[in-house]
Amino acid sequence: MIIRSTQKLGMKLFEVVESRFSTAFGESWNPFYNLGALSFFFFWIVAASGVYLYAFFDTSITSAYTSVESITNNHFYIGGIIRGLHRYASDAMVVTMTIHLFREFLMGRFRGARWFSWLTGVPLLWLVFASGINGYWLVWDQLAQYIAILTAEWFDWLPFFSAPMAQNFLNEASLSDRFFSLLAFLHIGIPLTLLLMMWVHIQRMAKAKSNPPRGLALGTLAALIILSIAKPAVSQAPANLDRAVTDVQLDWFFLNLYPLLDTVSPGDLWGLVGFITLLIAVVPWILPKGKYSIATVNLENCNGCERCFIDCPYDAVTMQPRTDGMSFSHEAVVRTNLCVGCGICVGACPTATPFRRQTQLVAGIELAEFPLKNLRNEVLQASETLSGTDRVMAFACSECGKDKLARQPGVAVVPLPCIAMLPPSFIDFVISKRLADGVFLTGCETANCYHRYGSQWTEERIEGKRDPQLRKRVPRERVARLWTSAVNGGRVQQEIKQFRSRLRDVGPMRDDYASMKQSLSFVSSETGGNIHDTD
Amino acid sequence: MTEKRNFIGQIIAYLFFAGFLGVLSNYPTYSHTTADQATIKLTMNHSGKLKEKCRQRSEEEMAKLPPNMRVSMDCPRERSPIKLEMIVDGKEIYKETLLPFGLTRDGEATAYRRFNIKAGEHRVQVRMKDDVNTEGYDYHFEQTLTLAPSQVMVIHFDNLLGKFVAI
Numbered sequence: 001m002i003i004r005s006t007q008k009l010g011m012k013l014f015e016v017v018e019s020r021f022s023t024a025f026g027e028s029w030n031p032f033y034n035l036g037a038l039s040f041f042f043f044w045i046v047a048a049s050g051v052y053l054y055a056f057f058d059t060s061i062t063s064a065y066t067s068v069e070s071i072t073n074n075h076f077y078i079g080g081i082i083r084g085l086h087r088y089a090s091d092a093m094v095v096t097m098t099i100h101l102f103r104e105f106l107m108g109r110f111r112g113a114r115w116f117s118w119l120t121g122v123p124l125l126w127l128v129f130a131s132g133i134n135g136y137w138l139v140w141d142q143l144a145q146y147i148a149i150l151t152a153e154w155f156d157w158l159p160f161f162s163a164p165m166a167q168n169f170l171n172e173a174s175l176s177d178r179f180f181s182l183l184a185f186l187h188i189g190i191p192l193t194l195l196l197m198m199w200v201h202i203q204r205m206a207k208a209k210s211n212p213p214r215g216l217a218l219g220t221l222a223a224l225i226i227l228s229i230a231k232p233a234v235s236q237a238p239a240n241l242d243r244a245v246t247d248v249q250l251d252w253f254f255l256n257l258y259p260l261l262d263t264v265s266p267g268d269l270w271g272l273v274g275f276i277t278l279l280i281a282v283v284p285w286i287l288p289k290g291k292y293s294i295a296t297v298n299l300e301n302c303n304g305c306e307r308c309f310i311d312c313p314y315d316a317v318t319m320q321p322r323t324d325g326m327s328f329s330h331e332a333v334v335r336t337n338l339c340v341g342c343g344i345c346v347g348a349c350p351t352a353t354p355f356r357r358q359t360q361l362v363a364g365i366e367l368a369e370f371p372l373k374n375l376r377n378e379v380l381q382a383s384e385t386l387s388g389t390d391r392v393m394a395f396a397c398s399e400c401g402k403d404k405l406a407r408q409p410g411v412a413v414v415p416l417p418c419i420a421m422l423p424p425s426f427i428d429f430v431i432s433k434r435l436a437d438g439v440f441l442t443g444c445e446t447a448n449c450y451h452r453y454g455s456q457w458t459e460e461r462i463e464g465k466r467d468p469q470l471r472k473r474v475p476r477e478r479v480a481r482l483w484t485s486a487v488n489g490g491r492v493q494q495e496i497k498q499f500r501s502r503l504r505d506v507g508p509m510r511d512d513y514a515s516m517k518q519s520l521s522f523v524s525s526e527t528g529g530n531i532h533d534t535d
Numbered sequence: 536m537t538e539k540r541n542f543i544g545q546i547i548a549y550l551f552f553a554g555f556l557g558v559l560s561n562y563p564t565y566s567h568t569t570a571d572q573a574t575i576k577l578t579m580n581h582s583g584k585l586k587e588k589c590r591q592r593s594e595e596e597m598a599k600l601p602p603n604m605r606v607s608m609d610c611p612r613e614r615s616p617i618k619l620e621m622i623v624d625g626k627e628i629y630k631e632t633l634l635p636f637g638l639t640r641d642g643e644a645t646a647y648r649r650f651n652i653k654a655g656e657h658r659v660q661v662r663m664k665d666d667v668n669t670e671g672y673d674y675h676f677e678q679t680l681t682l683a684p685s686q687v688m689v690i691h692f693d694n695l696l697g698k699f700v701a702i
C-alpha cells in the first residue's frame with residue numbers, strides 16, 4: 001500500500017519533470033523516454049574511445065601512468081578529448097542507468113512476465129560499476145592507489161583467497177606486474193560481459209529501442225565533447241605505495257561507496273551492497289504483481305494473418321504451422337510466460353469486430369478474462385448513460401489514462417489494459433450505431449507508452465498506416481485522440497471540451513452513414529476469420 | 536509530423552547535464568587520511584606448527600585400514616591457528632586468531648591489517664603464537680619507530696629469518 005502510493009508519487013514527480021523536457025526536446029527526443037537507449041549509446045562511446053586509449057596504453061605497472069599522460073598531453077587535442085569522452089560517457093551511463101532503474105520501478109514495468117528485463121538489469125549494475133572502477137585502477141595515479149588498496153581490502157574479506165590481495169600493494173617493493181596486467185585484461189573482459197548482458201536484457205522486448213533518436217544522440221555527444229574540453233579528464237599525482245593517500249579527487253558516480261570503507265568494516269559493506277542487490281532483484285516477486293489476463297488463441301477464428309505476431313511488443317506471439325487442418329498455413333500461438341496481458345494483439349486481430357452477433361463475437365485472439373464480448377457490453381451500457389448531441393465515448397489506457405478522465409456528464413469512459421487493445425472497428429461501431437456522437441481515445445505519450453508501442457500502433461491504425469485500419473467512411477471529425485502523460489489531466493479535460501463543442505457544431509449524425517452501417521451490421525460471419533475491415 | 540522543440544531549453548538541459556557530470560566526477564575532494572597521519576601495515580603469511588604430533592598406529596588400527604593405507608605413522612596435517620597481536624605505545628590495537636587456509640586447515644594462516652596512526656615516534660610491539668601445544672608467545676617484535684607524515688611502514692613476518700621485520 002505504502003509502496004504503491006510512493007510509486008504513484010514518484011511517478012508524478014517524474015511526469016512533471018518529463019513534461020518540461022518534452023516541451024524542450026519534443027516527445028521523441030525526450031531523454032527520459034530514451035534512458036535505456038542512451039545507456040547503450042554511452043556504452044558505444046566508451047567502447048570506441050576505449051579502443052583508442054587501449055592502443056596507446058602500456059599494461060605494465062611501471063609505464064602505465066606515463067603512457068596515459070602521454071595520451072593526454074602528446075596527442076594534440078585528440079587524446080585528451082577521447083580520454084574525456086571515455087570518462088564522462090562512463091559517468092553518464094551510471095546516471096542514465098540509475099534513472100532508468102528508478103523509472104522502470106516506478107512505472108511498475110517489472111510485473112508479471114516483465115520480470116525478465118528487470119532481473120537481467122541487476123547484473124548490469126554490477127558490471128557497469130566494475131568496469132568503471134577497474135578503469136580508474138589502470139591509470140596508476142593516487143586515485144588508482146586508493147582504489148587498489150581499498151578494493152583489495154574489501155575483497156579480502158571474502159574467504160576465497162589463499163593470500164590477501166592487499167599484499168600486492170604493501171609498498172613499492174611488493175608491487176608486481178602480473179596482477180596489474182591481469183587488471184588491464186579485465187578491463188576488456190568485464191565490459192564485454194556487460195555488452196553480452198545488455199543484449200540479454202533486451203531479448204524479451206520486440207523492437208527494443210537500443211539506439212536513441214539521432215537528434216538526441218548528437219546533442220548528447222556534443223555535450224560530452226564540450227565537457228571533455230572544458231574540464232579535461234586528467235590523472236592525479238602518480239601512485240607511490242610508500243606514501244599514504246591523503247586528499248584524493250573521487251569520481252562520485254563510481255566511487256560513492258568507497259568512503260564508507262573508512263568507517264565500516266568490509267564485511268558490513270558486503271552486507272550492504274549484497275542486501276541492496278538482493279532487494280532490487282526480488283522486486284518482481286515481493287511487490288504485488290497486479291492482476292492481468294493472458295492472451296489465448298481461438299483457433300477456429302484465426303486465419304494466420306500474423307498481425308498479432310507483428311504487433312505484440314513483447315514477442316509473446318509466435319506463428320506456427322497449422323494444427324487443425326484448416327487451409328491456412330499458420331496459426332498464432334501465445335507463449336504464455338512472455339505475455340503481459342496488454343491486449344494489443346486483440347486490437348490487431350481482423351476477426352475482432354463488434355459487428356458480429358453476440359454468440360459469434362469471439363476473436364482469433366482474446367484476453368481470457370476480458371473477452372471482446374464484455375468490452376462490447378461495456379460500451380453498450382456506457383452509451384446508455386449518455387444524452388445530448390455531444391455525447392463522447394472515451395476509451396482510455398488504464399495505466400496512464402483513467403485518472404485523466406474525471407467523471408463528467410456526457411462522457412462515458414471505457415478503460416482498457418492498453419489503448420491498442422481497441423480494434424478500430426469498435427470506433428466505427430460506436431459512431432455508426434449512434435452509441436455516442438464522438439469517440440475519444442487517450443493513452444500514454446507515444447515515446448513513453450507503458451506497453452511500449454500501444455499509442456503508436458493505435459495512431460497508425462487510425463491514420464490508415466497499419467492493419468487493421470479504421471475504415472475510411474468513419475467521419476474523422478468524430479474521432480479525437482490525445483497521447484499524453486497522466487499529469488496532463490487538465491489538457492485532457494480541455495481537449496474533450498473542445499471536441500464536444502466541435503461535435504455540437506457538426507450536429508447529429510447523417511442518416512445515410514448510419515443506415516448504411518445498419519444494413520451492414522451483424523454481417524454473418526460465415527466467412528470465418530476473413531472479415532474485411534478495410535475499405 | 537514535425538514535433539515542436541525549444542532549442543534554448545535543450546541547450547540549458549545539456550549544459551546542466553555536462554556540468555553535473557563534470558563536477559561530481561571530480562568533486563568534492565575526499566580526505567582519506569590527514570596529512571599528519573602515517574600508516575602501518577601488519578602482514579604475515581605463515582604456517583603454524585602441526586596441531587598434533589605424529590604417533591605410532593597400533594596393530595588394531597592398522598588392521599582396520601585398507602591395505603594400501605597401512606602406514607605405521609599417523610601424522611595429522613592440521614596446523615595450529617595463529618594468535619597475532621599488535622601493541623602501540625602500550626595499547627593493544629589489534630588481536631586476532633587466524634585460522635590456517637583450506638578445508639583441512641593445513642595451509643598458511645595469513646594476516647593483513649592497515650592502521651592509521653599519528654606521525655611521530657611510537658613504541659610498537661608485535662607478538663605471535665603459532666603452536667597450540669606450547670605456552671606463551673613464540674615470536675616477539677619490539678621497536679621504536681619514527682614515522683614521517685604519510686609514511687607507510689610495513690611490518691611483516693619474514694619466513695626465512697623467522698621473525699618480524701619493519702621496512
Ligand code: HEM
Pocket residue numbers: 035036037039040097100101104109110114117118119121122124125128198201202205207208209210280452
Ligand atoms: C547498462 C544498463 C542498462 C541498459 C543499457 C538498459 C537498456 C534497456 C533498454 C534498451 C530497454 C528497452 C527500452 C524499450 O525499448 O522500451 C530497457 C528496458 C528495461 N530495463 Fe533496462 N537497461 C539497463 C539497466 C537496467 C537496470 C539496472 C534495470 C533494473 C534493475 C533495468 C530494467 C529494465 C526494465 C524493467 C525494462 C522494461 C522492460 C519492459 O518494458 O518490459 N534496466 N533497458
Ligand code: SF4
Pocket residue numbers: 294295311312313314315316317334338339340341342343344345346
Ligand atoms: S496480450 Fe497479446 S500483445 Fe500483449 S503481451 Fe500478450 S500476446 Fe502480446
Ligand code: SF4
Pocket residue numbers: 297301302303304305306307308309331332345348349350351363364365529
Ligand atoms: S487472425 Fe487474429 S489471432 Fe490469427 S494471426 Fe491474425 S491477428 Fe493473430
